[in-house]
Amino acid sequence: DIQMTQSPSSLSASVGDRVTITCRASQSIRSYLNWYQQKPGKAPKLLIRAASTLQSGVPLRFSGSGSGTDFTLTISSLQPEDFATYYCQQSYTTPRTFGPGTKVDIK
Amino acid sequence: EVQLVDSGGGLVQPGGSLRLSCAASGFTLSCCWMSWVRQAPGKGLEWVAAMKQDGTEEFYVDSVKGRFTIARDNAKNSLYLQMNSLRAEDTAVYYCTREMAYGDSFDYWGQGTLVTVSS
Numbered sequence: 001d002i003q004m005t006q007s008p009s010s011l012s013a014s015v016g017d018r019v020t021i022t023c024r025a026s027q028s029i030r031s032y033l034n035w036y037q038q039k040p041g042k043a044p045k046l047l048i049r050a051a052s053t054l055q056s057g058v059p060l061r062f063s064g065s066g067s068g069t070d071f072t073l074t075i076s077s078l079q080p081e082d083f084a085t086y087y088c089q090q091s092y093t094t095p096r097t098f099g100p101g102t103k104v105d106i107k
Numbered sequence: 108e109v110q111l112v113d114s115g116g117g118l119v120q121p122g123g124s125l126r127l128s129c130a131a132s133g134f135t136l137s138c139c140w141m142s143w144v145r146q147a148p149g150k151g152l153e154w155v156a157a158m159k160q161d162g163t164e165e166f167y168v169d170s171v172k173g174r175f176t177i178a179r180d181n182a183k184n185s186l187y188l189q190m191n192s193l194r195a196e197d198t199a200v201y202y203c204t205r206e207m208a209y210g211d212s213f214d215y216w217g218q219g220t221l222v223t224v225s226s
Contacts (some may be wrong), residue, residue: 094157
């Protein structure tokens with residue numbers, strides 16, 4: 001199985017900050033990497049697919065990059081509604097696997 | 108508008124069974140791979156099972172193999188998860204998700220249904 005790791009596991013940031021979350025796969029997954037945002041009590045929401053493609057309706061302050069084993073999610077200017085937990089997920093093979101999540105909260 | 112509505116969760120004793128349902132609307136279920144993803148209380152996301160558009164292929168996470176069965180009825184636009192021999196560690200919110208093509212992302216999610224396995 002492909003293991004996914006994320007760093008940091010949590011971070012505190014202020015509105016307007018630039019935030020970067022890193023995701024690493026245990027083997028190459030090419031660009032089969034997706035990012036989700038989850039708020040408490042809600043289903044996850046797709047933000048970025050195929051490593052760098054912004055899902056329709058997602059604000060342009062979100063961006064993704066990387067390929068192979070190393071990926072990043074960047075929020076260029078953190079907004080109040082962005083405080084949430086972020087998960088990466090590989091769709092290269094089954095079992096599909098998720099990273100452990102990165103919780104972004106208010107400093 | 109694409110919608111997935113999960114149902115069927117509840118409290119069940121260890122060793123018991125439960126069948127989850129996912130009603131799809133706003134699209135034709137036969138378009139897509141469909142999966143179940145779960146989330147234990149306070150924990151991260153875990154993919155559970157997936158089924159191909161025509162039902163000819165299915166995959167499971169090791170921890171549920173032989174106990175859970177994914178099924179679909181494209182005519183009814185519905186996805187199912189039959190869960191047998193339930194264990195305490197199966198306690199989670201279960202989400203139905205859509206994957207437009209194999210290798211794609213989970214672009215739509217149900218609202219989730221809570222399964223609690225406890226005596």
